[in-house]
Amino acid sequence: MDKCIACGLCAEKCPKKVDDLYNENLIKRKAAYVEYAQAVPLKYAIDKDNCIYFKKGKCRACEKFCPTDAINLEEKEEELSIHAGAIILAPGFTAFDPSEYLTYKYAKHPNVVTSFEFERILSATGPFQGHLVRPSDHKEPKKIAWLQCIGSRDINQCDTGYCSSVCCMYAIKEAVVAKEHAGSDLDCAIFFMDMRTHGKDFDRYYDDAKEKNGVRFIRSRVPTIESVEGSDELIIPYVNENGDISEESFDMVVLSVGLKTSPELIALAEKLGIDLTEGKLCQTASFHPVSTSKEGIYVCGAFAGPKDIPQSVIEASSAAAKAGACLSVSRNTMTREKKVPEEKNVTGDRPRIGVFVCQCGINIGGVVDVPGVRDYAESLPFVEYVTDNLFSCSTDTQDIMAQVIKENNLNRIVVAACTPKTHEPLFQETLISVGLNKYLFEMTNIRNQDSWVHKDEPDMATQKAKDLVRMAVAKVALVEPLVEPELDVDERALVIGGGISGMASAKSLSDQGYNVDIVERSAQLGGMALNLFRTWKGEDIQKNLSELIESIETDSNIKIHLDTELSSVEGFVGNFKTTLNSNGKQEVVEHGIAVIATGANESRPDEYLYGEDSRVVTHLELDQMFMNNDPSLKDIKTAVFIQCVGSREPDRPYCSKVCCTHSIESALYLKELNPNMNIYVLYRDIRTYGEREYIYRKARLAGIMFIRFSVDEKPKVSKDNDVLKIELWDPILEETVVIKADLLALASAIVSYKDEKLAQFFKVPLNEDGFFVEKHAKLGPSEFATDGVFLCGMAHYPKPIDESIAQALAASSRAVTLLAKKTIHVGGTVAEVNPLFCSSCGVCVSICPYSAPSFIEEGPFTGRAEVNPVLCKGCGLCVASCRSGALNLKGFGEGQLMAMINQI
Amino acid sequence: MPDEVMGSVLVVGGGIAGMQSALDLADSGYYVYLLEKGPSIGGSMAKLDKTFPTNDCAM
Numbered sequence: 001m002d003k004c005i006a007c008g009l010c011a012e013k014c015p016k017k018v019d020d021l022y023n024e025n026l027i028k029r030k031a032a033y034v035e036y037a038q039a040v041p042l043k044y045a046i047d048k049d050n051c052i053y054f055k056k057g058k059c060r061a062c063e064k065f066c067p068t069d070a071i072n073l074e075e076k077e078e079e080l081s082i083h084a085g086a087i088i089l090a091p092g093f094t095a096f097d098p099s100e101y102l103t104y105k106y107a108k109h110p111n112v113v114t115s116f117e118f119e120r121i122l123s124a125t126g127p128f129q130g131h132l133v134r135p136s137d138h139k140e141p142k143k144i145a146w147l148q149c150i151g152s153r154d155i156n157q158c159d160t161g162y163c164s165s166v167c168c169m170y171a172i173k174e175a176v177v178a179k180e181h182a183g184s185d186l187d188c189a190i191f192f193m194d195m196r197t198h199g200k201d202f203d204r205y206y207d208d209a210k211e212k213n214g215v216r217f218i219r220s221r222v223p224t225i226e227s228v229e230g231s232d233e234l235i236i237p238y239v240n241e242n243g244d245i246s247e248e249s250f251d252m253v254v255l256s257v258g259l260k261t262s263p264e265l266i267a268l269a270e271k272l273g274i275d276l277t278e279g280k281l282c283q284t285a286s287f288h289p290v291s292t293s294k295e296g297i298y299v300c301g302a303f304a305g306p307k308d309i310p311q312s313v314i315e316a317s318s319a320a321a322k323a324g325a326c327l328s329v330s331r332n333t334m335t336r337e338k339k340v341p342e343e344k345n346v347t348g349d350r351p352r353i354g355v356f357v358c359q360c361g362i363n364i365g366g367v368v369d370v371p372g373v374r375d376y377a378e379s380l381p382f383v384e385y386v387t388d389n390l391f392s393c394s395t396d397t398q399d400i401m402a403q404v405i406k407e408n409n410l411n412r413i414v415v416a417a418c419t420p421k422t423h424e425p426l427f428q429e430t431l432i433s434v435g436l437n438k439y440l441f442e443m444t445n446i447r448n449q450d451s452w453v454h455k456d457e458p459d460m461a462t463q464k465a466k467d468l469v470r471m472a473v474a475k476v477a478l479v480e481p482l483v484e485p486e487l488d489v490d491e492r493a494l495v496i497g498g499g500i501s502g503m504a505s506a507k508s509l510s511d512q513g514y515n516v517d518i519v520e521r522s523a524q525l526g527g528m529a530l531n532l533f534r535t536w537k538g539e540d541i542q543k544n545l546s547e548l549i550e551s552i553e554t555d556s557n558i559k560i561h562l563d564t565e566l567s568s569v570e571g572f573v574g575n576f577k578t579t580l581n582s583n584g585k586q587e588v589v590e591h592g593i594a595v596i597a598t599g600a601n602e603s604r605p606d607e608y609l610y611g612e613d614s615r616v617v618t619h620l621e622l623d624q625m626f627m628n629n630d631p632s633l634k635d636i637k638t639a640v641f642i643q644c645v646g647s648r649e650p651d652r653p654y655c656s657k658v659c660c661t662h663s664i665e666s667a668l669y670l671k672e673l674n675p676n677m678n679i680y681v682l683y684r685d686i687r688t689y690g691e692r693e694y695i696y697r698k699a700r701l702a703g704i705m706f707i708r709f710s711v712d713e714k715p716k717v718s719k720d721n722d723v724l725k726i727e728l729w730d731p732i733l734e735e736t737v738v739i740k741a742d743l744l745a746l747a748s749a750i751v752s753y754k755d756e757k758l759a760q761f762f763k764v765p766l767n768e769d770g771f772f773v774e775k776h777a778k779l780g781p782s783e784f785a786t787d788g789v790f791l792c793g794m795a796h797y798p799k800p801i802d803e804s805i806a807q808a809l810a811a812s813s814r815a816v817t818l819l820a821k822k823t824i825h826v827g828g829t830v831a832e833v834n835p836l837f838c839s840s841c842g843v844c845v846s847i848c849p850y851s852a853p854s855f856i857e858e859g860p861f862t863g864r865a866e867v868n869p870v871l872c873k874g875c876g877l878c879v880a881s882c883r884s885g886a887l888n889l890k891g892f893g894e895g896q897l898m899a900m901i902n903q904i
Numbered sequence: 905m906p907d908e909v910m911g912s913v914l915v916v917g918g919g920i921a922g923m924q925s926a927l928d929l930a931d932s933g934y935y936v937y938l939l940e941k942g943p944s945i946g947g948s949m950a951k952l953d954k955t956f957p958t959n960d961c962a963m
Contacts, residue, residue, distance in 0.1 A: 022951060024951075034943070035944045035950075036944075038950075038963055039943070039944035040944055040946065041944060043943070045943035082912075083910055083912070084913055085909055085910035085913060087916065088913060088914070088925045089916050090915060090916060090917035090919060090922035090925055091922075092919045092921070092948060093948070116951065119951060122953040122954070123952075124953075126953070130953075169956060170956075173956045177953065177954055300924075300925060309920055309955065312921040315921060316921040316922070316924035317924055317928050319921075320913075320925045320928035323925075323934070324928075324929060326909075327909055327911055327934060330910060331932065332933040334910070334911040335911070335930070335933055335934065335935050512932075777956075777957060813928045813932070814928065816928075816932045817932050820931065821931075
């Protein structure tokens with residue numbers, strides 16, 4: 001594998017074409033293949049199941065043509081034995097195969113595709129290069145339908161009772177992206193049962209898809225797809241919301257297939273001895289969301305229940321935190337420190353520039369005259385060495401490059417190749433390995449910005465490559481070594497919030513060997529969970545909560561600060577200094593990282609006679625009655641739950657995520673207390689995602705009645721001679737129903753604390769609903785863009801206990817990656833102020849997204865600006881906006897940029 | 905059980921979850937064996953076109 005330079009000759013010469021699984025078998029690839037252009041590692045593989053040599057014993061074309069002898073067809077399967085301290089299972093899912101659903105004609109009709117196939121069709125690297133066409137005749141479709149819950153929420157045909165959680169959202173995304181590709185004339189219709197857009201900002205996306213993008217949403221479970229003889233069209237017959245039968249024709253139908261556990265994975269689980277759920281998913285507990293039934297084996301991602309990317313990323317970090325906690329005594333025992341030679345001082349030396357021009361296989365070499373560019377570079381000032389490579393990024397080329405730098409005593413390097421975004425760090429590593437400062441380097445992109453975009457004009461592309469190289473050489477001659485300041489990291493942590501999330505995070509940090517200060521504004525630990533009765537899995541919350549509280553109270557690594565709030569925060573990543581205020585008593589704590597786990601609150605409804613009639617209660621109040629064993633509960637004849645009270649309304653357009661499950665769990669408990677009780681749940685969409693769907697089914701089987709209402713026709717609650725009456729329009733009966741209730745439970749919205757003060761302290765953002773905004777919606781869900789500050793629990797978004805704990809563990813894991821380093825380096829590409837030129841206008845101070853510039857408070861330059869290099873990210877906003885020319889971005893100095901421009 | 909706790913972790917699966925676990929552990933001072941049955945890492949996410957809400961390329 002080390003020898004493969006990914007030139008692609010083996011695939012070119014391979015005579016065997018096979019289905020391309022990466023492209024969902026929509027096109028063919030060769031038996032010698034790389035999965036996709038950006039694959040990591042970028043190494044070709046032989047598909048043994050399809051290779052002619054392995055089937056028939058001859059061919060070996062790939063071996064013959066491989067220029068680096070990388071192919072070894074005699075390689076045997078080896079059994080390796082690995083000794084590990086813990087195991088993390090992240091095996092993912094397989095998509096449901098709808099071939100068995102004969103009525104949906106997936107196996108028979110090319111224009112019925114799965115959602116995963118549709119992703120490939122939309123993709124620029126897909127079978128049609130991102131051009132949206134239907135498979136049968138490659139014509140652009142005018143109308144596309146999505147059918148939801150294919151292989152989910154279905155125990156009749158496929159035995160998958162759970163909801164796959166992600167399909168509603170991905171179908172909406174696909175519809176919106178399809179309209180972007182094909183123009184707004186494309187008609188997109190999504191046929192669904194309940195729209196489950198319960199994640200952060202999901203409902204806004206749903207509303208926009210409906211109102212701005214014109215995606216049609218049709219509430220109907222489609223029983224069958226009909227094909228039309230002599231046409232590629234498909235007919236969907238369905239029953240609309242009024243109960244009328246209608247039908248519509250479409251050019252293409254996308255089946256939104258569910259997420260399943262593969263049979264191999266079920267076998268693996270059996271071999272490992274870990275318990276699975278009814279849905280063949282890994283069994284976990286709400287308070288231990290990533291622990292399997294076997295000690296030392298942790299789980300994350302879709303195997304622990306169908307879930308989206310952010311939740312998978314959260315669980316992945318949580319599993320790492322759990323594994324780290326059980327191995328913390330052996331931290332750093334098996335890892336090696338990379339040895340770095342001392343840096344050579346080149347200041348004042350005449351530039352000796354080396355230029356490496358890359359062919360990138362045929363990517364650049366097929367268009368640009370690379371040897372010509374190489375020879376041209378030799379004529380440029382200060383250039384002492386030039387060469388060209390087939391693949392500059394390959395490991396052997398890096399070794400040669402290091403050798404060349406040493407032998408020729410080079411002190412500036414230019415690589416003309418692909419994009420610095422992916423490859424600059426690699427070349428910089430090579431510089432570091434020979435003792436050159438990594439900023440004595442310039443990369444110019446003659447692939448993406450040249451050979452790819454000018455592939456039909458090779459002469460001009462070659463000329464452009466020469467121009468780009470000349471500019472890079474002019475700049476690199478002027479660059480200076482930059483320092484990356486090293487900072488010590490204070491190994492203590494501060495956790496703000498003493499609820500479930502804060503406690504779980506503090507405990508996890510302590511288990512991984514760190515000291516924690518945990519701050520709680522109220523007089524006791526526990527937070528919102530103190531008011532909760534039991535989870536949807538039937539676990540006793542108070543029992544689990546008191547165990548968690550006790551583990552915090554008895555942990556010598558954790559210091560608890562009750563009745564305490566923050567009054568100021570100074571410093572930055574690795575070195576925060578926070579002042580705590582407890583009833584006027586001030587205390588300063590120093591810490592390297594902070595976790596924000598301040599939670600959220602239940603809103604007080606201002607409708608449905610709440611506060612006017614004692615029979616109208618919120619979820620938390622009803623849980624309190626359950627915990628108190630309130631004797632009046634048994635005498636209730638009729639109980640009613642109203643959903644979305646204050647959620648998914650124009651003023652609060654988000655879903656509170658936990659209420660559907662909570663209401664159903666409470667309704668089931670009432671049924672346990674009194675099986676004869678009449679119970680109604682009035683809802684808009686039931687969002688019992690994942691295996692929560694089981695309790696929805698259980699509730700229906702237990703005789704609990706579910707009646708849907710729309711936001712325009714909400715139920716009316718009135719009191720008539722002390723009789724509590726709830727009136728609403730029943731769309732199935734097509735009449736107004738009147739329910740006389742003894743108990744009305746309101747699923748009131750979860751609202752943020754809108755903690756602007758805390759946001760200001762740590763320079764972290766809040767969204768329009770007052771929840772904290774994470775670093776990246778998908779890949780950085782448990783941390784902030786501000787280094788050293790982490791996020792978990794309901795301060796991020798409403799979520800149930802298992803997800804709060806998972807995120808708490810994730811925040812601790814992300815924090816430990818920083819704490820474990822003991823020292824951190826900050827970037828050398830930072831802005832600096834020349835105070836002599838500064839006019840104190842303050843534009844840089846106000847424009848910087850990272851609060852790096854500030855006014856000098858004492859000395860001769862008082863009132864002028866300075867930039868804290870630790871906070872600066874080198875974005876250059878301040879430099880561009882400085883009207884006095886006082887700011888300079890190191891590594892992108894005016895002189896350096898002008899030298900480049902002067903070369904054009 | 906050996907007396908010594910191994911400072912290494914086996915991560916099964918090289919999709920988005922496995923990769924994130926592996927990165928966190930490696931950055932925290934543990935040796936990681938990342939196991940993937942296919943020829944490259946990336947998992948299901950590498951097959952997606954764009955991701956909500958920013959329409960970022962999933963790759």
